[in-house]
Amino acid sequence: MSVSGIEAVGGFTPLATPQLDATSGVKGAAGSSAVDGSKEFGNLVLDGIDRLQSVQSTSDQLAVKAATGDLDAIHHYTIAASEAAVTTQLTVAVRNKALEAFNEIMRMPV
């Protein structure tokens, strides 16, 4: 009588941590200027601000449409507005953190 061994649990793949590659970094307004290889923090913030500007201008255009009655659906504006709000908060949070880090370095005794 032959007993087959216990098979390994099939189909289970361990969770892979997300990898940030150079091409899929924070995209600019036109979606073209990916973060370059050097990945400077300043560029990261600048690209974030570019994206913020495009999101906010979309929201502004929809706000004008809402005022003039050309809005197709209410949720188009409300979703764009909340997207703009969250993006603004994120950009401001990143900026605050950057300033905090800068001040921390400035306070460093030499």
Add this chain to the structure above:
Amino acid sequence: MGAFDMLRIAGSSLGFHQTWLDTLANNIANVNTIKPTSGSAFQAQGVIAQAQQGGGVAVAGITQGDPTGRLEYQPDHPLADANGYVRAPEIDMATQMTELVMAQRGFQASVQVTKDAQETYQSALSIGRG
């Protein structure tokens, strides 16, 4: 995939349910629309949902109801034919109202998803704050 996919998907659902609500409003508005027997009756509209590739839902098409409708004997009606018949739309009001509740609940659920998405993003923003 973007950072705001949850919002985008909920938004597509809002759009779909709004189209559904629009068709139901049109059906209910035309429940008493009488047509002459020479033409076709008002056709009740329905929406076909389709899942999207990158997530979300879209309106794949609008179905048109039975153009035959229901023949009604209304000899006093200005559109009545020689035999006194007119064509009324074949719309079941109970079905329309039930679907209206379904579409409304679906819309409300999607609104709740957008609210939860905002809350989720807010809690993600609070990481490392303070």
